[in-house]
Amino acid sequence: MHTLIAAPFLEQHVLVRPGSRGGVLLPEDRYEELRTVNPAAPTPAWLVAAVREQWDDLDVTGRPVGDFLLVRQPSDWAYGKASYELNLGCNYDCKHCYLGVKVQSGMAWTDKRRCLDIMAEAGVLFLQVTGGEPTMDRDFMRAYRHAWELGMMITVSTNGSMLWRENLLRLFRECPSYRVTVSMYGATKRSYDELTRREGAWDQFVQGMNAARHAKLPLRMSIVVTEDNGAEEQAMVDLCESWGVEYEVFTNMTPTIYGGGEVLTAQSKEHLRLRKTFTGCNAGHTFFHMDPYGLVSICKIGRDDQISLPHEGIEGLARLGEIADRLMLRTGGCSGCSIAGSCRVCRPLAKHYQEAKAPLAAYCQHGEKKAG
Known part of the structure; x- marks a missing residue:
């Protein structure tokens, strides 16, 4: 070890x-x-x-x-980071979830293991394991351990509801995480259970957080602010500070990965914050995303032209850079935009908003001007 x-x-x-x-x-x-x-x-x-x-x-x-x-041995590939969506299933049914329909399915363990081996061969040092709720997956523990043994620095993105389980805590003691990022959906039982649409979700969250803090896991909180819990934003911040846990506040809802706009109703217009100007990123060039079926895309948002890692192997990654460059072009509904230089969303995200028929004010400065 x-x-x-x-x-x-x-x-x-x-x-x-x-x-x-x-x-x-x-x-x-x-x-x-x-x-x-x-x-x-x-x-x-x-x-x-x-x-x-x-x-x-x-x-x-x-x-x-x-x-x-x-x-770790040198790699002929330029990838330093990746995210792995271990499953889509979840024990919550959050109103704002960008995954849309949450189905507990994915690859057999042999394929999961092979994909992790390929990630290591591609040079991935920092790996985010996400879902759905990844700790629910039947292969979470052995996938996590295998990635750790390959020499990856692992971030687990979770709702925290399972962090009280002794087998998970033992795993994190034996194979420490780089970070455990916990989503926070309220500061009271009423708002938390309302947003997650699961009675008792708040109690599970508190139990998990108490155990995680006692185990001194490297915690970071993602405070999600919506219409249901907007009045509790400061209370959520205060709770994180009382726990001595770092946090980041998220207020902008996005359409589902299938272009569905139903989750945008969870957006709190009061708490909507302007994104920073998008100046480009290295999606597809130095990092990539893999879904539960081994389909690799440039990131979690830009999922067009996916590459099957189990079928194509590491050689399939050679196409990611060209795919990324093409998806980032201001085409379709954004072609000829006069203020594209100060746009706050990448092209793949803008496409999701357009497919969801979202109002321009939700993502575009042209909409802000009309609303004004």
Whole structure:
């Protein structure tokens, strides 16, 4: 079981520690030294010093390198991050959910394992495991453990309702996460159960959060503000601060991945916030998304022209860059836009809004001008 990971990451080399946010940039020659060192050899003095400076609770003096360090091999591919939608099923039925119909289905374990192996071969160091509710999946624990053993820094995106389970807590103790991101849907039982459309959801959330905080999991909260819980925004922030847990507030609802606009009714117009100007991203070039069936797309939003990882293997990823460049073009309903340079949404997201027949004010500055 490793404590540290040395790995290429994009155009750099890093030393990272599961369960910790911090890391060390490694010069290429130091990375190459670790890549070729005898695992039984004692830890080099320079590595002892670097580890002590970054993590003062970790002393590797005199220890064989192979006892605590996993060295990831270089990849011919440029991917440093990926997200894996383990399933679409969920024990909640949130009004705002962008997944639309939530069905508990996906690949057999052998295909899941193969896809994780391909991700590692492609160079993925940071992996987000999401859903649906991923902890509900029958293969969550072995998928998580396998990704961890491959040397990935894992973020689990969850509603927190299962975090009280001892088998999950044991897994996180043995294989620490990079981060556990918990969605928060209210500050009271009434609003929380109303938004999730599950009686008792608040009680499960509180039970999970109490257990997660007691276990000192690396928590981060995603506060979701909607029509149902808008009046409790500050109360949700206050609760996170009282727990000593970092948080981010989300107020903008998006259509479903199938272009359905029904979830937009959960939007609180009062709390709608302007997005930052979209200046481009590396979707499809340095990161990608995979759905429960092994279909890879440039991201969670731009799912057109998916590539089947189980059938095509790693070679299929060669087409992602061209797909990304094409999907980002301002075409269709956005062609010829006079203010495209200051647009706040990427083209794939704008397309979802257009398919959902959403009012322009929900995503477009032209709509803001008309509304004004």
